Amino acid sequence: MIAPPALFADLYSLTMMRAYREAGMGEEAVFSLYVRKLPPERNFLLSCGVEDVLDAVSNLRFTDDDIAYLRSLGQFPESFLDYMRGFSFKGSIRAIPEGTPVFPDEPLLEVTAPIDQAQLLEAMAINLVQSQTLFASKAARIVLAAQGRPVADFGSRRAHGFDAALSGARAFHVAGVGATSNLLAGRRYGIPVIGTMAHSFVEAFATEAEAFDAMEASFPETVLLVDTYDTLAAVRDLIVRAKTRGPAFRVRGIRLDSGDLAALARDARAMLDEAGLTGVSIFASGGLDEHEIARLVAQSPAIDAFGVGTAMSVSNDVPALDIVYKLVSIGGRGVMKLSSKKKTLPGAKQVFRRFEDDGTIADLLCLAEEQHPGEPLLVEMMRDGGRITPRPALSDIRDRAAAAIAGLPENMRGLACSHASFRVTTSPKLEALTRSVEDHVARMNKSEA
Amino acid sequence: MIAPPALFADLYSLTMMRAYREAGMGEEAVFSLYVRKLPPERNFLLSCGVEDVLDAVSNLRFTDDDIAYLRSLGQFPESFLDYMRGFSFKGSIRAIPEGTPVFPDEPLLEVTAPIDQAQLLEAMAINLVQSQTLFASKAARIVLAAQGRPVADFGSRRAHGFDAALSGARAFHVAGVGATSNLLAGRRYGIPVIGTMAHSFVEAFATEAEAFDAMEASFPETVLLVDTYDTLAAVRDLIVRAKTRGPAFRVRGIRLDSGDLAALARDARAMLDEAGLTGVSIFASGGLDEHEIARLVAQSPAIDAFGVGTAMSVSNDVPALDIVYKLVSIGGRGVMKLSSKKKTLPGAKQVFRRFEDDGTIADLLCLAEEQHPGEPLLVEMMRDGGRITPRPALSDIRDRAAAAIAGLPENMRGLACSHASFRVTTSPKLEALTRSVEDHVARMNKSEA
Numbered sequence: 001m002i003a004p005p006a007l008f009a010d011l012y013s014l015t016m017m018r019a020y021r022e023a024g025m026g027e028e029a030v031f032s033l034y035v036r037k038l039p040p041e042r043n044f045l046l047s048c049g050v051e052d053v054l055d056a057v058s059n060l061r062f063t064d065d066d067i068a069y070l071r072s073l074g075q076f077p078e079s080f081l082d083y084m085r086g087f088s089f090k091g092s093i094r095a096i097p098e099g100t101p102v103f104p105d106e107p108l109l110e111v112t113a114p115i116d117q118a119q120l121l122e123a124m125a126i127n128l129v130q131s132q133t134l135f136a137s138k139a140a141r142i143v144l145a146a147q148g149r150p151v152a153d154f155g156s157r158r159a160h161g162f163d164a165a166l167s168g169a170r171a172f173h174v175a176g177v178g179a180t181s182n183l184l185a186g187r188r189y190g191i192p193v194i195g196t197m198a199h200s201f202v203e204a205f206a207t208e209a210e211a212f213d214a215m216e217a218s219f220p221e222t223v224l225l226v227d228t229y230d231t232l233a234a235v236r237d238l239i240v241r242a243k244t245r246g247p248a249f250r251v252r253g254i255r256l257d258s259g260d261l262a263a264l265a266r267d268a269r270a271m272l273d274e275a276g277l278t279g280v281s282i283f284a285s286g287g288l289d290e291h292e293i294a295r296l297v298a299q300s301p302a303i304d305a306f307g308v309g310t311a312m313s314v315s316n317d318v319p320a321l322d323i324v325y326k327l328v329s330i331g332g333r334g335v336m337k338l339s340s341k342k343k344t345l346p347g348a349k350q351v352f353r354r355f356e357d358d359g360t361i362a363d364l365l366c367l368a369e370e371q372h373p374g375e376p377l378l379v380e381m382m383r384d385g386g387r388i389t390p391r392p393a394l395s396d397i398r399d400r401a402a403a404a405i406a407g408l409p410e411n412m413r414g415l416a417c418s419h420a421s422f423r424v425t426t427s428p429k430l431e432a433l434t435r436s437v438e439d440h441v442a443r444m445n446k447s448e449a
Numbered sequence: 450m451i452a453p454p455a456l457f458a459d460l461y462s463l464t465m466m467r468a469y470r471e472a473g474m475g476e477e478a479v480f481s482l483y484v485r486k487l488p489p490e491r492n493f494l495l496s497c498g499v500e501d502v503l504d505a506v507s508n509l510r511f512t513d514d515d516i517a518y519l520r521s522l523g524q525f526p527e528s529f530l531d532y533m534r535g536f537s538f539k540g541s542i543r544a545i546p547e548g549t550p551v552f553p554d555e556p557l558l559e560v561t562a563p564i565d566q567a568q569l570l571e572a573m574a575i576n577l578v579q580s581q582t583l584f585a586s587k588a589a590r591i592v593l594a595a596q597g598r599p600v601a602d603f604g605s606r607r608a609h610g611f612d613a614a615l616s617g618a619r620a621f622h623v624a625g626v627g628a629t630s631n632l633l634a635g636r637r638y639g640i641p642v643i644g645t646m647a648h649s650f651v652e653a654f655a656t657e658a659e660a661f662d663a664m665e666a667s668f669p670e671t672v673l674l675v676d677t678y679d680t681l682a683a684v685r686d687l688i689v690r691a692k693t694r695g696p697a698f699r700v701r702g703i704r705l706d707s708g709d710l711a712a713l714a715r716d717a718r719a720m721l722d723e724a725g726l727t728g729v730s731i732f733a734s735g736g737l738d739e740h741e742i743a744r745l746v747a748q749s750p751a752i753d754a755f756g757v758g759t760a761m762s763v764s765n766d767v768p769a770l771d772i773v774y775k776l777v778s779i780g781g782r783g784v785m786k787l788s789s790k791k792k793t794l795p796g797a798k799q800v801f802r803r804f805e806d807d808g809t810i811a812d813l814l815c816l817a818e819e820q821h822p823g824e825p826l827l828v829e830m831m832r833d834g835g836r837i838t839p840r841p842a843l844s845d846i847r848d849r850a851a852a853a854i855a856g857l858p859e860n861m862r863g864l865a866c867s868h869a870s871f872r873v874t875t876s877p878k879l880e881a882l883t884r885s886v887e888d889h890v891a892r893m894n895k896s897e898a
Contacts, residue, residue: 005633007632007633007636008605008611008614008631008632008633009631009632009633010603010605010606010630010631010632010644011630011631011632011635011642011643011644012630012644012645012646012647013644014632015644015645015646015664015667015668015671016646016647016649016650016664018667018668019646019650019663019664019666019667019668020650020653020663022663022666022667023663023666023667025653025654025663027653029653031649065636066636069632069635069636070632073642075668115653119647119649122606122647123605123606123630123631126606126607127605127606127607127608127610127611127614128610130606130607131608131609131610131613134609135609154459156457156459156572156576157459157571157572157575157576157579158575158576158579158769158772159576159580159609160580160583160584160608160609160610160612160613160617160763161576161577161580161609161610161611161612161613161615161616161617162457162576162610162612163609163610163611163612163613164580164609164610164612164613165457165576166610167610168609168610181459181460181461181572182457182458182459182460182572183456183457183458183459183460183463183518183519184454184456184457184458186460186518186522187456187514187515187518193460193522194460195459195460195461195462195464196461196464197461197464197465197468198461198465198568198571199776199786200465200480200568200775200776200784201465201468201469203776203779203784203785203786204469204474204476204478204564204776204779204784205474214468214469214471214472214474215464215465215468217468217471217472218464218467218468218471218472219464219467219468219524222464228786229890310769313769314609314763314768314769315768316768316769319763319764319765319768320607320759320762320763320765323607326649327648327649327652327653330652330653335649335652335653336652337648337652337677441678
C-alpha cells in the first residue's frame with residue numbers, strides 16, 4: 001500500500017478549491033477518470049491502481065508542515081488554511097475493480113463529492129491509475145505472448161523511480177507475471193522473488209568454473225548464467241559437472257541472456273537431454289518484449305521461462321496513456337467539453353458488459369442509475385470518505401484478471417491490433433443527455449460570443 | 450532527498466553476496482555505471498540522480514523486518530543474516546556531478562568496495578541515475594527549444610508513480626525548467642509552483658464569465674484559461690472586463706491549452722495590445738514536446754511561456770536509457786565482457802573534457818590514475834561509506850547545468866541529431882589494459898571451451 005502525502009496535488013487544485021469556497025460553490029460534482037484512446041499497440045487495458053487511490057484518499061490529511069508550506073506561498077488566507085488543516089475527504093468513489101479489461105471512454109473511477117473535494121484528488125488519482133494500468137496492460141501482453149511459460153519481472157532497475165518499480169511489480173503480478181527480482185516488492189506485496197547471479201559474478205572469479213563452483217556451494221539448486229564467455233561451452237562444462245557430482249548435482253536451470261536465444265536454447269536443450277539432464281530448465285532474458293517472446297515461443301519450445309526488464313517496466317512502446325479526470329456533472333447538471341477532438345460525455349456513468357455470440361465484447365456506456373443486461377463494471381468502493389469494500393488480496397485480483405483475460409476474444413489476446421473485437425456503445429438516455437448538454441453549451445457559446 | 454529502503458535490491462545481489470562471502474571473496478571491486486549508446490533523439494545526456502544515490506547509500510541499513518523477510522525466503526543462513534543486520538556500506542564513490550552533459554561510455558558513477566558491498570548497490574544506483582538522467586536530458590531539450598521562454602512542469606499526474614513525479618520535477622528544474630505544478634515537489638525541493646485553473650472550473654459555473662469572476666475575486670493576479678468554449682471570444686470578454694475594472698484589473702495572463710496555438714496566440718496578442726493590455730502574458734500548454742515548442746517559437750513570438758506535461762514526464766520518445774552497472778576491476782585486475790555488441794572497457798576510469806577549436810567536445814576516457822589536460826569530470830564524493838562532498842544546493846546544480854549547456858557546441862543545443870559534435874576517445878594506457886584483458890579473456894575462453 002502506498003500512503004501518499006496530501007500535498008501530491010497540483011497548485012491549481014488548491015487555487016480552484018479556494019475560489020470555489022469563496023464563491024459559495026459547494027455543489028456536488030462528479031469527476032470521471034477514463035482513457036480517451038486505445039493505442040494500436042494495445043488490444044485492451046487492464047485496470048489497476050484503484051486500490052492505492054482508495055487507500056490514499058481515505059488517509060488524506062494535511063500535516064502542520066503542509067499547512068506551513070501552503071501559507072508560505074502567499075496565496076491562501078488563514079480561513080482557507082484552517083479548512084485544509086481539518087480536511088478529510090467526505091465523498092464517494094465508484095470504480096472498476098483492478099484486474100478488469102477496460103476500453104476507451106469507460107470510467108475507471110468516478111468521484112462524487114462537493115466540487116472542491118473532488119478537485120483535490122485529480123493529480124493523485126490520475127498518477128496512480130494511469131501508471132499502474134499502463135504497467136498491467138503492458139505485462140498482460142507479455143504474459144499472453146509467453147503462452148503459459150512463466151514470466152519474471154527483472155525491470156525494477158530501469159523503472160522510473162522506486163514507486164514505479166514497486167507498483168509496477170504489483171501490476172505485473174496482477175497481469176500474470178509470476179515473480180519479481182526486487183526484494184522490496186517481494187516483501188511489500190508477497191510476490192515470489194527470483195534471481196541467482198549476474199555476469200559480474202562469473203567475471204569476478206579467475207574462471208567460469210570457479211564461479212559456478214562458488215555459487216553451487218552456497219546454492220546447490222541455483223540457476224547458472226551460462227553466456228558470459230561461450231554459452232554452449234558452459235553447457236558442456238555443466239554436463240561434466242553433473243556427471244562428476246552424481247546425485248549431489250541439483251542445479252535447477254541455466255539462464256541465457258544474449259546471443260541467438262532460440263538457437264542456443266535448442267542446442268542447450270538437446271545437449272542437456274542427451275546427458276539425461278531433462279530436469280534442468282532453460283531461462284531466457286536480455287532485452288525481451290512481447291514480440292521477441294512470441295518469436296521465441298514460435299521458434300523454440302526449449303525455453304521454459306522468460307525474464308523481462310526494461311520493455312515492461314517503462315511500457316516502452318506506449319509510455320503513457322491518454323487518460324483524463326473530467327468534470328461530468330455538477331449539482332445534478334450534466335457537463336461536457338465540446339471540442340471536435342476532445343469531446344466528453346456528461347453524467348455519472350455505469351458500464352454493462354456483454355459478449356456477442358462471436359465473442360465480441362459489447363459494452364454499454366450508460367448513466368449510473370440505468371439498469372441493463374450484462375455485468376455492471378463499476379462498483380461503489382467508498383462512501384462518506386470511508387472504504388466500503390476491503391482491499392482485496394493480491395492473489396484474488398490476480399485470479400480475477402486471469403479469468404477475465406482468458407474470457408477475452410481470441411484476437412484480443414494476440415499481439416496484432418484487433419480493436420474490432422470490442423464495441424463501446426452509449427445508451428439512449430446517455431445520448432439524450434449528451435444532446436441536451438450540447439444544446440445548452442452551444443447556446444451559451446453563442447451568447448458569450 | 451529520497452531515503453530508500455535497503456531492500457530496494459535484486460534478490461540476485463544478495464545470493465551473490467552470500468556466495469562471495471562463503472567463497473572468501475572479499476577483494477576490492479570497481480563497478481562502473483554508464484550509458485552504452487546515445488539515442489539519435491538526444492545530443493547529450495544531462496547527469497542527474499547521483500546525489501540521491503549518495504544519500505541512499507550513506508543511510509543504507511537493514512531493519513529487523515528486512516532481516517525477517519530475508520530469513521523467510523529460506524535461502525540465507527543466520528551467519529549471513531547477522532552480517533546483513535550489521536551492514537553498512539564502507540566503500541568509496543566517484544561520480545560526475547549532477548548537471549553535467551555526458552556521453553556514452555563515460556562513467557556517471559563508479560563504486561569501489563569489497564565486491565559484495567558494491568554488488569548490493571546495483572538496482573538502487575541504476576534506478577536513481579537512469580530515471581533522473583533520463584528526465585533531465587529530455588527536459589534540457591525542451592528548455593533549449595523554448596529559447597529563453599520559461600517552461601513549467603505540468604506532468605506530475607502522468608509520471609510513472611509519485612517518485613517519478615517528484616524526482617522528475619527536480620531533474621527538470623536542474624535542466625532549466627522554471628516551475629512545477631506539483632505542490633509536494635515545490636515543498637520538497639524549493640521549486641517555484643505554478644497553476645491557477647482547469648477547464649472543469651470554467652464548466653462548473655453557469656457561464657465562463659461567472660467562472661472568471663470567481664477566480665479573479667479570489668486571485669486578482671490570476672492567469673485565466675480561455676479555451677474552454679471559444680478562445681478569442683474569451684479574450685474579447687477579458688478586454689471588456691479590463692475596461693470595466695480599470696486599475697483594479699490585475700489579471701497576469703491567459704492560458705491557451707488547445708487549438709492552433711500559434712494562430713490563437715498571435716490573434717490574442719494583437720487584440721490585447723490594441724486594448725493596451727500589453728502586460729497580459731500568453732501561456733501555452735496542451736500536448737507539447739520540444740518539437741512542437743520549436744515550431745511554435747518559430748511561428749509565433751506571441752507565446753511568452755510553455756507548460757509541458759506527458760512528453761517530459763515519461764521522456765516519451767526515449768523512455769529508458771541503455772544504462773549498465775558493470776564490474777570493471779577486481780583485486781586490481783581489469784575485467785571486461787567480451788561480446789561484439791556489449792563490449793565493456795576495464796578498469797576504474799576518469800574522463801578529461803576539452804573543447805576543440807571548432808567547439809567539438811573531445812572527451813578522453815582514461816584510467817582513474819592518469820592525468821591529462823582538460824577538466825576531470827569524476828569527483829570523489831564518498832569515502833569509507835561517508836559523504837565527503839556535501840549535497841549541493843539545487844540552485845547551484847541548476848546554475849552549473851545552465852553554464853555547461855550554454856557552453857555546448859551550437860549543433861548539440863538544437864533538436865537535430867548532431868552526434869558528430871562530440872568524440873569520446875580512450876587513452877593509450879586504457880587501450881593497453883583493454884588489449885591485455887582481451888587477451889586474457891580470449892585465452893580463458895579457449896581453455897574453457
